[in-house]
Amino acid sequence: IAPGTVTISATSEGRTGALVLTVQPPAPASVVVTPGSLSLLVGGSAALSASVRDAGGNTLPGERVTWTTSNPAVVTAQQNGTITATGTGVATISATAGGRTGSAVITVQNAPVASVSLNFSGINLLVGDVRLLVATARDAAGNVLTGRPVAWNTSNSTVVNGQVFGDTAIITGVSTGSATVTATVEGRSASVLVVVAPAGPVSVCTLIAGALLFGDDGQYLGRFTNRFDSQSVLNEFGTYGSRFSSTSTNNEFGTYGSNFSSLSAWNPFASRPPLIVRNGQFVAYYTVNTARTPRVSPAVALSCNFP
Structure with a gap:
């Protein structure tokens, strides 16, 4: 009835026989x-x-x-x-x-996405101005969900355009007008209306047409000419405009196009962005970093129709 050792005895007419009995617990089956x-x-x-x-x-x-x-x-x-x-x-x-x-x-x-929010409820820009939009996804309890793919969209890329890095979009006012920028995560969306006003009487495209682009380290990065020029920063098949060239400011994984490189045109915190030079004179920084002035945003330059 329980684990242990007992002696079982049998006695008859004064004589006794005994047996030592050991009871073990049942083995797990x-x-x-x-x-x-x-x-x-x-x-x-x-x-x-x-x-x-x-x-x-x-x-x-x-x-x-x-x-x-x-x-x-x-x-x-x-x-x-x-x-x-x-x-x-x-x-x-x-x-x-x-x-x-x-x-x-x-x-x-993964917990399903219940809502998406943006860090701006409305944005007013001048042509050439830049803003950082950050999308935040949350579950039904309000907990922030990280690592979810974010799809970005602009209703009018000729007015507002830029580059996307996961949950962050660097948007630029390209031309006057308005556009809605939307971030979507697993079917949930958030939008912001962006209104772009004229920057001033001097056209940015006219200002930089024919100018040369140099990295702060001295690297030649092309020139602001039409898309058929082999050295144009607009030529997506050229050395200085391709998304795959190491000397292109359009290569998001390269030194001059990365969101993280200090020499990049697309890093909003770049300390040494590329320089635009015309007739041997410095014209502006080629950057989305609003702290560097004068500056020309890459999104604006890429929208120009250079001769």
Whole structure:
């Protein structure tokens, strides 16, 4: 009836025989994990339980259970059966006792996007001005969701255009008018109306037509001429206009076009942006960094029709 050692004696007419009997606990035959399957959102947690049973299906109390996970990048497990979802995917949580193992399959998904917001409710720009738009996605509880792909769109690229870097868009007022810029994350959207006013009587395109572009490190980066000129910064197939050339300001992964390089035209915090030079004289910085003046935004220059 219980584990232990006893002596069983039989006595007859003064004579006794004895047997030493050892009773062992029943061996675990199975481990049942409850629930056997579960769906969680990233960041969520749950408590699993394990029932250790003998061959007859009886519960064996007091058995030590060890918990493990097949993929800690998806679900982590504590030794009290508590699990936490750490990333999307599927993981198996196992409970082992007495050489027997039971398991549960856990599926983890991202929390759905409930809302998207932008850091501006309305924007007024002059031609050539730049703003940084940041999209923030949140779940139903208001928690910020990171790492979600953001799709950006402008209703009129001839008025407002720019470059996109994940949840951030660097927008530039290209010409007078208005346009709506929209950020969409998993079907949820937020929009902002951008109104662009004239910058002044002197046309930026006229000011820089024929000018040369140099990196702050002295690297020649092309010239502001028509799209058929092999040296034009507008020639998408040329050395200085291609998205793939190392000396192009249009290469978002290159030194002069990256969002992070200090020499880049597209880094809003660049300390050493490219310089526009005409007839041997400095004209303006070629940059989206509003702290550098005078300056010409790349989005404006790329919209020009140079001779």
